Amino acid sequence: MTFFLLPxxxxxxxxGVPKISIKDAGYTENQIRDMVAAKIEDFFPGLKTISTEFTSWQDSTRRLDILAIDTESNLWVMEFKRDNDAAHAELQAIRYAAMLSVCDFGNLVEAGFKYRTKLGQTITSEEWEVELLKFLGASNAADVELSEIPRMVLISSQFNKEITTTVLWLNEMFGSTEKGVPGMYIMCIEVGLYEMVGQRAIHFDQIIPISQAEEYQVQARAKALDGVKKQAKAKRARTVAILESAGLLTVGSQIVVVEGRLKALNVTSTQDRQATFAGEGRFTWAGDGQTYESLNALTGALHSKYGQTMGTIQATQSWRLASSGLTLAEQADQLAAVGNGAVTAIGA
Structure with missing residues (x-):
C-alpha cells in the first residue's frame, strides 16, 4: 500500500511517501513486539495480551513472541520477523500452536502474572485471574474451555512467495468451513514505516486472508467440502454396486474389518470384526445383530462402540471380503479398471 502526502x-x-523497512528504520523485532503487546486492542480489536516471550513449555526453551487470547477463548500465536528474516515463520508458528494445544487456564494465569510483574505493574496473581475471567465472560476457571486450535499471526516487513503460498494452502485445506467452528487460521501482516513531516507512522496491512473476503472463503470451503462428501458417498455406493454386479458380494457374503483398522480401533471382540451383506446396500453387524442401511452407517457404529469418530476414513477401505485380502475399495477399483480396459479394447 502506498501513502501519498498532500502538501x-x-x-x-x-x-508518494517511501516505505521504510523495520530494519532500515533502526527498530528491532522486540521493539515492534512490545509496542503491539502493550496496545494490542488497537492493533487487533478483541484480543488481550497474555505474555511476551512465552516459555511455559515442557522440554523446550523456545520463546513465543506474543501469546494472546480473544473473548471466545481462542489462543493467538504471534510471531514477528524483520524484513526477509521471515523464512520458515509459518512452520515455527504451527509448532507453537501445537505445543499450546494442551495449554490450560492455569498456564495463562501464571504466564500473564509473570509478564505483568516484569512490566512493573502492581497486581496480584488473584487480581490478574479475576481480570482475565472478566475478559472471557466467565465466573470461574472451570467455565473456561480453551480452543484446541490456536490462531496464528505472522508479522514482517515482507513475506516471500514460499510463505504466502504455504499459508494460503494451509488456510484453504484446513481452515474453518463454518463460522464459529474451529479450523486452522493463519494471518500474514506486513508492517510498513513511513516518514511524514518529521514524524514516523507505522502501518499494519493484513495481506492474508483478505479481510473483506474472509466470510466468503469460509462459505467457499464449506461448499467444496460438501462436494467432496457427496463424491465420497457416491463412490461408496458404486463400490458396493460394482461388487454386487460382479457376483462377489451376494446376500449372506461375509465381510471383515481390515487388520489396520482393527489395530487402530483396538477391536477386541471377534463378533465386532464381522458383518454380512443383507442386500440393497445394507449390512448386518455380528457385533449387535442390527442391520444398517449402508456400509458407512455400519462403520460409524463400529467406531462409536470403540469411542472414536470416523473422521475422513472411507468405509470401503475399512472392510474386506472374508475370502479376499483386498479392501472392498481396492477390489472395486480393480474391477472398474478391468471394465474400462475391456471397453477400450472393444472400441479399438
Whole structure:
C-alpha cells in the first residue's frame, strides 16, 4: 500500500511517501513486539495480551513472541520477523500452536502474572485471574474451555512467495468451513514505516486472508467440502454396486474389518470384526445383530462402540471380503479398471 502526502492539503503536489523497512528504520523485532503487546486492542480489536516471550513449555526453551487470547477463548500465536528474516515463520508458528494445544487456564494465569510483574505493574496473581475471567465472560476457571486450535499471526516487513503460498494452502485445506467452528487460521501482516513531516507512522496491512473476503472463503470451503462428501458417498455406493454386479458380494457374503483398522480401533471382540451383506446396500453387524442401511452407517457404529469418530476414513477401505485380502475399495477399483480396459479394447 502506498501513502501519498498532500502538501498544503491540496492534490496538486501530491507525492508518494517511501516505505521504510523495520530494519532500515533502526527498530528491532522486540521493539515492534512490545509496542503491539502493550496496545494490542488497537492493533487487533478483541484480543488481550497474555505474555511476551512465552516459555511455559515442557522440554523446550523456545520463546513465543506474543501469546494472546480473544473473548471466545481462542489462543493467538504471534510471531514477528524483520524484513526477509521471515523464512520458515509459518512452520515455527504451527509448532507453537501445537505445543499450546494442551495449554490450560492455569498456564495463562501464571504466564500473564509473570509478564505483568516484569512490566512493573502492581497486581496480584488473584487480581490478574479475576481480570482475565472478566475478559472471557466467565465466573470461574472451570467455565473456561480453551480452543484446541490456536490462531496464528505472522508479522514482517515482507513475506516471500514460499510463505504466502504455504499459508494460503494451509488456510484453504484446513481452515474453518463454518463460522464459529474451529479450523486452522493463519494471518500474514506486513508492517510498513513511513516518514511524514518529521514524524514516523507505522502501518499494519493484513495481506492474508483478505479481510473483506474472509466470510466468503469460509462459505467457499464449506461448499467444496460438501462436494467432496457427496463424491465420497457416491463412490461408496458404486463400490458396493460394482461388487454386487460382479457376483462377489451376494446376500449372506461375509465381510471383515481390515487388520489396520482393527489395530487402530483396538477391536477386541471377534463378533465386532464381522458383518454380512443383507442386500440393497445394507449390512448386518455380528457385533449387535442390527442391520444398517449402508456400509458407512455400519462403520460409524463400529467406531462409536470403540469411542472414536470416523473422521475422513472411507468405509470401503475399512472392510474386506472374508475370502479376499483386498479392501472392498481396492477390489472395486480393480474391477472398474478391468471394465474400462475391456471397453477400450472393444472400441479399438
Amino acid at each position: 498544503n492539503n491540496t492534490t496538486a503536489q501530491a507525492h
